[in-house]
Amino acid sequence: MNSNFWLRCALPFVALAAVSASPLPYNPPKHTQSPPLFDKLTPAELAVEGQRGTTVERARSARWQLGENRRLTAALARIGPGRKGIVDAFVLSAGLDSDPVFGREAREAARVLSRRYAAATRTIVLAGSDGHADTSLPTASPANIAAALARIAELMGPEDVLVLYVTAHGGPFGIVYNDGNEGFGVLGPARLSALLSELNIKNRMLLISACYSGVFVGPLVTPSTAILTAASTDRTSFGCKSDNDWTFFGDAVINHALRKPEGFAAAGNEAVAMIAGWETTGNLIPSQPQSYIGDDAKRWLAALEKTLPPLTPSVGRPATDALK
Numbered sequence: 235m236n237s238n239f240w241l242r243c244a245l246p247f248v249a250l251a252a253v254s255a256s257p258l259p260y261n262p263p264k265h266t267q268s269p270p271l272f273d274k275l276t277p278a279e280l281a282v283e284g285q286r287g288t289t290v291e292r293a294r295s296a297r298w299q300l301g302e303n304r305r306l307t308a309a310l311a312r313i314g315p316g317r318k319g320i321v322d323a324f325v326l327s328a329g330l331d332s333d334p335v336f337g338r339e340a341r342e343a344a345r346v347l348s349r350r351y352a353a354a355t356r357t358i359v360l361a362g363s364d365g366h367a368d369t370s371l372p373t374a375s376p377a378n379i380a381a382a383l384a385r386i387a388e389l390m391g392p393e394d395v396l397v398l399y400v401t402a403h404g405g406p407f408g409i410v411y412n413d414g415n416e417g418f419g420v421l422g423p424a425r426l427s428a429l430l431s432e433l434n435i436k437n438r439m440l441l442i443s444a445c446y447s448g449v450f451v452g453p454l455v456t457p458s459t460a461i462l463t464a465a466s467t468d469r470t471s472f473g474c475k476s477d478n479d480w481t482f483f484g485d486a487v488i489n490h491a492l493r494k495p496e497g498f499a500a501a502g503n504e505a506v507a508m509i510a511g512w513e514t515t516g517n518l519i520p521s522q523p524q525s526y527i528g529d530d531a532k533r534w535l536a537a538l539e540k541t542l543p544p545l546t547p548s549v550g551r552p553a554t555d556a557l558k
Contacts, residue, residue, distance in 0.1 A: 284422020
């Protein structure tokens, strides 16, 4: 059958098809191919790549690269400076995996944290699709995270605070960047620690939603750091199924505890207890979230949380839907 025959036969039905056909459902990027380089490495070698913040992009088009550069440039340009003499928060929310649960979680975490810490003009989101359409945001590759941190560091005053939320799959070597079958990378705890030190970002609140995320605690602990992770160094966390709205950690910490006008320490304790209850209900091996608040961090937390907005309602499907 040639194309001319098809056109002659099809034309009478074009108008009807335009009216009756439903749009095809959007299919977010899938992970169907092994990553180049990383699939051949031992755990020790993966840890080394994590320390380097290695990123590998496969078969990206020139137009995609140009678009990505424009998205990142625009996102960084929107960040405003802190106010001199006032403890201001700078929020960076990053979903490193293109599974939509992480895109949804990163976006809502940015909204909640930005509102909680009055950081509307000082918030940047790096994430893949939310499951409904291709992302309009820059990807959360290790390279883009480094660039975002560098821009934030330029605008922060010595009294200001970085609020970093990271959500992705993880391993004992760190956090995994995986954008469909094209983008791959590893962000390890030593690399993140080195970045923050290089950029002189001393005051930081670090919220890390990933399996084995306790590996970030030791290298990042300082007197001016507050950190909360979804798991210990040798445990998995839960709720990272692609079609979920939340991971367990994101639901408990962002969607419940930090929506309330209570301090970070109390919110962390509440979230940890909530996660433990869900894990008991699901007969799951406890993830053992880790937390730490340095003495200097207690002081900037008191200033940052002196006035908190009222409670907002949770959104999305509960993470515990994954237990059904």
